[in-house]
Amino acid sequence: DGGxxxxxxxxxxxxxxxxxxxxxxNLNHDAMYWYRQDPGQGLRLIYYSQIVNDFxxxxxxxxxxxxxxxxxSFPLTVTSAQKNPTAFYLCASGxxxxxTQYFGPGTRLLVL
Amino acid sequence: GDSVTQMEGPVTLSxxxxxxxxxxxxxxxxxxxxxxxxxxxxxxxxxxxATKADDxxxxxxxxxxxxxxxxxxxxxxGSVQVSDSAVYFCALSPRTGANNLFxxxxxxxxxxx
Numbered sequence: 488d489g490g491x492x493x494x495x496x497x498x499x500x501x502x503x504x505x506x507x508x509x510x511x512x513n514l515n516h517d518a519m520y521w522y523r524q525d526p527g528q529g530l531r532l533i534y535y536s537q538i539v540n541d542f543x544x545x546x547x548x549x550x551x552x553x554x555x556x557x558x559x560s561f562p563l564t565v566t567s568a569q570k571n572p573t574a575f576y577l578c579a580s581g582x583x584x585x586x587t588q589y590f591g592p593g594t595r596l597l598v599l
Numbered sequence: 600g601d602s603v604t605q606m607e608g609p610v611t612l613s614x615x616x617x618x619x620x621x622x623x624x625x626x627x628x629x630x631x632x633x634x635x636x637x638x639x640x641x642x643x644x645x646x647x648x649a650t651k652a653d654d655x656x657x658x659x660x661x662x663x664x665x666x667x668x669x670x671x672x673x674x675x676x677g678s679v680q681v682s683d684s685a686v687y688f689c690a691l692s693p694r695t696g697a698n699n700l701f702x703x704x705x706x707x708x709x710x711x712x
Contacts, residue, residue: 491642529603529688529702530643545699577642588700590635590642 490514491591493578498596500565500572508563508594510578519561520579520588523547530577536561565596573598601626605689605703612679612710620674620706622663622689632656632665632672633690633700643688646674679710 491512500506510519518537522530532545536555550569555561561580565572576594581587606621624630631650635643647656652667661676672689689703 493642527704529605529690529704530700531702532699535699579643588645590644592640592642 491578491580491589493576493591493594495594496592498594500596500598502598503567505564505566506572506596508565508576508578508596510561510563510591511559512561512578512580512589512591513559514580514589515558516580516582516587516589517558518581518588519555520581521545521551521553521561521563522577522579524575524577524593533563533576572596601630601691601693601701603689603691603701603703606706607704608706608708610706610708612708614681614710614712615678616710618674618676618679618683618708620687620689620708622672622674622703624670624672624689624691626670626691626693628694630694631692632663633692634661634663634672634674635688635690635702637686637688637705639685646687679708681710681712684708684710 494509520535521533524530531547533551534553536542542553542555552564578591579588602625604623633648634646636646637643647658649656649665655664663672663674686705686707688705691701
C-alpha cells in the first residue's frame, strides 16, 4: 500500500531537549511538507522540500530544522529554541504544487 | 496577503440535516480553493477542490462553488450522516503550482443520530 507514515503517534519532550519527528512516503513524490496545527487554528507551514537535498523555510520555521537526504524521508527536528512546541504536526507529500498534497496521520508533541 | 476566513464552530446537527460551512477568502491573484476533512485522530484528507471561478467541486455528497464575485467557497451537504462528524478546513493556494496552502481555522461538525 502506498502512503505516508509518521512516527511516533505521540512524542514527549523535556525542557531543553531536541526531538525528531519521522515522515516517510512511498508514493514516489518529489515534494514533502511539514505543517503545525494548534487548537482552533489552521495549519501553518514549517518547511517544505521540492527535491532531495533542498528545502525551504515556510511561515514558522524558527526553532525547527529539517533534512532531505532521501526522496522518501523528510524528518523534522524540534529544537530547544522552539519555546512552544506543543502541537499536532502533519507531514504531507505531493508531486509538485499543493493541489496534489497527501497528508500523513500526524504526530502529537507534548512537553513534559 | 492571501488568507482564508472560515465559519467558527462547533456545529452540531441532527442526522439528515442540511449543512453549510461558510468560507471566504482574500487573494491577490487567481487562487485555487480546497476543502479538507480531518477525522478524529487522523491527518487531513482532500475533500474537494475548485481551481477557477464558477467551478463546483463535489465529493461524497459535499459540494462547494468557487464564487469570485463574493470571494466565497461555502461547503454544503444536503443530508449529513453521523459519519460526517469531523473537522473541516477551507484552504487556498495562491496559484497553480504554488508550494503553500493557507488554511482556515477549521470547523468542527458533530452529527447526532
